Amino acid sequence: MGMTITEKILSYHLKRDSVKPGEFIEVNVDIVLANDVTAPIAIKSFKNLGLKDVFDNKKIALVPDHFTPNKDIKSAEQAKILRDFAREYNIVHYYDQGEVGVEHALLPEKGVVVAGDIVIGADSHTCTYGALGAFSTGVGSSDVAAIMATGKVWLKVPETIKFVIKGKLNKWVFAKDIILYIIGKIGVDGALYKSMEFTGDTISSLDMSSRMTICNMAIEAGGKNGIVPPDDITKKYLDERKERDYIFFNSDSDAKYSNVIEIDVNNLEPQIAFPHLPSNTKNISDVKNISLNQVVIGSCTNGRIEDLRIAAKVLEGKKVNKKVRTLIIPATPTIYKKAMEEGLFKIFLDAGAIISPPTCGPCLGGHMGILAKGERALATTNRNFVGRMGHPESEVYLSSPAVAAASAIKGEIASPEDI
Amino acid sequence: MKFTGNVYRYGDNVNTDEIIPARYLNTSSEEELAKHCMEDIDIDFSKKVKKGDIIVAGKNFGCGSSREHAPISIKVSGVSCVIADTFARIFFRNAINIGLPIIELERANEKISDGDKIEVDLDNGIVKNLTKNVEYKINPFPPFMQKLINSGSLMNYIKSSKQN
Ligand code: SF4
Numbered sequence: 396m397g398m399t400i401t402e403k404i405l406s407y408h409l410k411r412d413s414v415k416p417g418e419f420i421e422v423n424v425d426i427v428l429a430n431d432v433t434a435p436i437a438i439k440s441f442k443n444l445g446l447k448d449v450f451d452n453k454k455i456a457l458v459p460d461h462f463t464p465n466k467d468i469k470s471a472e473q474a475k476i477l478r479d480f481a482r483e484y485n486i487v488h489y490y491d492q493g494e495v496g497v498e499h500a501l502l503p504e505k506g507v508v509v510a511g512d513i514v515i516g517a518d519s520h521t522c523t524y525g526a527l528g529a530f531s532t533g534v535g536s537s538d539v540a541a542i543m544a545t546g547k548v549w550l551k552v553p554e555t556i557k558f559v560i561k562g563k564l565n566k567w568v569f570a571k572d573i574i575l576y577i578i579g580k581i582g583v584d585g586a587l588y589k590s591m592e593f594t595g596d597t598i599s600s601l602d603m604s605s606r607m608t609i610c611n612m613a614i615e616a617g618g619k620n621g622i623v624p625p626d627d628i629t630k631k632y633l634d635e636r637k638e639r640d641y642i643f644f645n646s647d648s649d650a651k652y653s654n655v656i657e658i659d660v661n662n663l664e665p666q667i668a669f670p671h672l673p674s675n676t677k678n679i680s681d682v683k684n685i686s687l688n689q690v691v692i693g694s695c696t697n698g699r700i701e702d703l704r705i706a707a708k709v710l711e712g713k714k715v716n717k718k719v720r721t722l723i724i725p726a727t728p729t730i731y732k733k734a735m736e737e738g739l740f741k742i743f744l745d746a747g748a749i750i751s752p753p754t755c756g757p758c759l760g761g762h763m764g765i766l767a768k769g770e771r772a773l774a775t776t777n778r779n780f781v782g783r784m785g786h787p788e789s790e791v792y793l794s795s796p797a798v799a800a801a802s803a804i805k806g807e808i809a810s811p812e813d814i
Numbered sequence: 815m816k817f818t819g820n821v822y823r824y825g826d827n828v829n830t831d832e833i834i835p836a837r838y839l840n841t842s843s844e845e846e847l848a849k850h851c852m853e854d855i856d857i858d859f860s861k862k863v864k865k866g867d868i869i870v871a872g873k874n875f876g877c878g879s880s881r882e883h884a885p886i887s888i889k890v891s892g893v894s895c896v897i898a899d900t901f902a903r904i905f906f907r908n909a910i911n912i913g914l915p916i917i918e919l920e921r922a923n924e925k926i927s928d929g930d931k932i933e934v935d936l937d938n939g940i941v942k943n944l945t946k947n948v949e950y951k952i953n954p955f956p957p958f959m960q961k962l963i964n965s966g967s968l969m970n971y972i973k974s975s976k977q978n
Contacts, residue, residue, distance in 0.1 A: 417953065418956075419955060419956050419958075419959050420956075421958050440969055443969065444969065444972060444973055444976065445973075446976065533904075534904075534907060535882060535904060535907060535908055535911065536882075537882065537908075537911045537912075537967075537968050537969060538907065538911065538968070540969065541911075541968050541969070541972050544972050544976065545972055545975075545976075549910070549958070549959065549962070551906070584874060584877070587874065587900070587902070587903065588900070588903050588906075617903065619903060
């Protein structure tokens with residue numbers, strides 16, 4: 396019987412011909428990652444084991460991106476645990492200072508994760524790397540400690556839902572709108588425990604950045620992993636940066652799916668997720684009079700150079716509304732430099748926006764743009780839970796960078812069509 | 815591993831705040847956590863529960879936050895295992911990693927009533943309802959997972975496998 400791409404990656408790592416959904420397996424991990432929030436706990440558990448060394452210093456990625464540059468004493472202590480550990484164990488993929496960026500934008504950009512990999516991270520958005528044709532999922536800190544010791548993780552083989560996305564996107568409609576639409580349709584537990592395989596002519600025409608936006612939010616539908624079949628676009632991306640050889644796996648035509656969902660995007664409008672769930676989505680044409688105090692363009696969902704170019708296109712020659720603090724957060728130093736060289740910073744600064752160093756910052760209510768009671772933000776991030784960006788009585792709406800930029804100009808949620 | 819115990823039955827979507835309310839997360843004392851286990855859904859649970867008892871629930875048990883405190887409070891309160899229709903993904907992992915056996919059984923909370931006496935045979939994958947005198951087959955855990963559960967936690971499991 397045929398297999399899905401996820402089943403094939405898992406069987407390959409087990410050196411077996413097949414795996415069955417529901418089966419428990421123990422597999423070798425290619426990359427394990429943790430950040431400044433999750434790594435300190437994992438490091439403590441690891442140290443309790445009393446081992447001399449980690450399983451492989453080239454397969455561990457430590458990215459202090461959440462509260463850096465160190466926000467306060469507490470976060471400085473957390474980050475220090477990573478720094479000390481990284482030095483002590485000579486962790487190769489440890490990024491700090493001018494090298495650090497948002498983990499899920501940074502690792503693909505550096506070629507650290509490649510197609511065919513199993514990537515396990517103590518961060519729920521680890522599912523992003525499915526865009527490269529890898530199996531990747533988020534776990535807890537104990538799991539990371541265990542992997543750092545043994546190189547192995549236990550997994551339950553997920554069933555797969557296949558999404559067939561067809562049609563041509565309208566001018567101001569992007570990958571973010573596709574994934575918000577899907578989550579709105581199936582709900583925050585619509586893919587609970589399952590693999591979400593994104594296929595169809597719309598997906599195969601998307602660039603890697605857009606595919607990452609889609610896979611990044613698989614967890615927002617409860618998914619275990621999101622994955623896009625690798626193709627020539629993947630190949631070109633990987634060949635420009637890969638650190639290791641990659642393997643392309645693809646689903647068989649007779650692979651078994653728990654469900655197949657077809658979506659026609661020809662008439663899809665920009666989507667807005669209302670507080671306090673990413674599934675609470677509306678078409679932009681149904682959104683009226685939502686005034687804003689802040690706009691955030693950044694994060695592992697939409698902080699790549701492609702996203703900044705779109706925002707710049709909308710903001711060029713315009714001014715952001717005086718009432719809206721507009722934050723632009725390039726996700727990595729390379730993106731930062733590119734944006735600068737391409738003249739995007741001039742556009743942003745002329746428009747009155749603020750440019751932040753690469754960090755998760757306000758995405759999780761960490762620092763660099765926290766909301767006061769009653770304030771409202773539109774963000775290109777992935778979660779709008781209660782209090783996600785600050786005060787429990789503040790509100791977060793989610794959208795694409797184009798809508799975020801247009802809304803910054805208008806002072807309320809608006810379509811780029813209206814600018 | 816085999817356990818026998820009486821059932822405490824709950825519905826769908828029992829969340830981690832009901833299992834262990836956030837107001838108790840300022841302690842990492844396992845006994846203290848156990849004292850408040852299930853408090854917001856069943857106020858007297860920690861007083862009633864006896865060693866070996868079993869929690870039975872519907873869909874999506876353990877949804878919500880990723881706190882490892884939730885399965886810990888259940889385990890330390892004496893519960894031998896949780897049987898549910900389905901579990902939320904991270905709860906599932908955390909439960910296994912801290913050594914709390916959990917079992918997926920379709921329509922568990924329709925098949926099993928509050929107070930039923932249940933016998934669970936993990937090695938052979940059998941759930942026996944001694945009160946109703948019926949037997950259900952479940953997928954047994956593979957050997958390495960049984961070892962993990964038997965050793966008490968993922969960290970213990972790794973410690974012992976590294977020493978051998
Ligand atoms: S940008 Fe936001 S969602 Fe992404 S890793 Fe950072 S905190 Fe998490």
